[in-house]
Amino acid sequence: MTQVQLTIRSSGHCFAEGHHVMKGAPKTPVRFEAIWAEIDHPTQGKILYDTGYTWRFLDATQRFPQRIYAELTKVSILPEEEAHRQVDPAQVKHLICSHIHADHVGGLRDFPGATSWASEECLAQFDRLPNWRSWARGVLKSLFPDDWRETCQTFESTTQVSHDILGQGYDLFADGCVVLFPLPGHAAGQHGALLQTTEGPVFLVADAFWDIRAVTEGLVPNPIVRIFFEDMKAYAQTLAMLKEFHETHPDVPLVATHCPQAAKRITPHNA
Numbered sequence: 001m002t003q004v005q006l007t008i009r010s011s012g013h014c015f016a017e018g019h020h021v022m023k024g025a026p027k028t029p030v031r032f033e034a035i036w037a038e039i040d041h042p043t044q045g046k047i048l049y050d051t052g053y054t055w056r057f058l059d060a061t062q063r064f065p066q067r068i069y070a071e072l073t074k075v076s077i078l079p080e081e082e083a084h085r086q087v088d089p090a091q092v093k094h095l096i097c098s099h100i101h102a103d104h105v106g107g108l109r110d111f112p113g114a115t116s117w118a119s120e121e122c123l124a125q126f127d128r129l130p131n132w133r134s135w136a137r138g139v140l141k142s143l144f145p146d147d148w149r150e151t152c153q154t155f156e157s158t159t160q161v162s163h164d165i166l167g168q169g170y171d172l173f174a175d176g177c178v179v180l181f182p183l184p185g186h187a188a189g190q191h192g193a194l195l196q197t198t199e200g201p202v203f204l205v206a207d208a209f210w211d212i213r214a215v216t217e218g219l220v221p222n223p224i225v226r227i228f229f230e231d232m233k234a235y236a237q238t239l240a241m242l243k244e245f246h247e248t249h250p251d252v253p254l255v256a257t258h259c260p261q262a263a264k265r266i267t268p269h270n271a
C-alpha cells in the first residue's frame with residue numbers, strides 16, 4: 001500500500017477567547033496555532049494540506065472594514081514561519097484547501113507551480129461572496145492567486161470511495177493514501193484528509209473542532225461562536241461522527257488546525 005510521510009507545521013498564530021473555545025472555560029486568551037501539513041508522496045511529490053498565515057493577511061486587513069477581522073483575531077506571523085520558507089516551493093506539486101478561511105490559504109500565492117484542490121462547495125462559496133464583505137465569512141480574496149478560481153481542481157472530480165463511519169470521500173490519487181472527507185459545519189465545504197502515513201493512519205480535520213476535548217470530553221465551543229460558523233447543526237453532527245471514528249479507531253490521531261494537542265506535533269520552523 002502506498003504511504004506518505006507527514007510533517008506537521010505551523011505558520012503564525014492568533015488568539016481566541018478561552019470561553020469561546022470551550023463553554024465554561026475562563027476568558028483567558030488561548031493561543032491558536034495555524035497548523036498545516038507537509039505530505040511527502042512517493043510518486044506525486046510534495047502536497048500541502050493548508051498553508052497557514054502569511055504577511056498577506058496583515059496587508060489584506062489594513063483597512064476598514066477588513067480591519068475588524070484583524071482586530072478580532074490578533075494575528076502574529078514571522079517571515080521565517082511562512083510556508084514557503086519551511087518547504088521549497090519548487091518541490092510542492094499539490095495544495096489542498098481544507099476550506100477557504102484566511103488562516104488556511106495564506107500561502108497559496110507562494111506555490112505557483114502547484115495544483116490547488118478544494119471542494120465544489122468551497123468554490124461555490126468563493127463565487128457567492130462579494131469582495132467587500134467576504135471578510136465577515138473569514139474569506140479574503142486577495143490571498144488567492146489571480147487564476148485560482150479557474151485552475152483549482154475539485155475533490156469531487158477524483159475517485160469516490162466510501163467509509164463506514166465517515167461516509168463518501170474522495171481518493172485524491174486513487175491509491176488510498178490521501179482521502180478527503182466532508183466535515184461540514186464550521187465552514188462551507190470543509191474537508192478533512194485521512195492519510196496513510198509510514199507511521200500509520202492520521203486524520204487531518206482542520207477546524208472540525210478547536211480542541212480534542214470536544215471529541216473526548218464533550219467540551220464544545222460556546223454557542224456565541226455560532227456567528228463565526230456556517231451551520232451549527234452540521235457542526236454538531238460532524239463532531240458526533242468524529243467521536244464515533246475516534247472510539248472505533250482510538251490509535252488514529254485527529255489533527256485539528258488550532259488544537260493544543262496537535263500543536264505538540266509541530267516541527268518548529270527553525271528545526
Ligand SMILES: [Zn+2]
Nearest residue numbers: 101186187207
Ligand atoms: Zn476556519
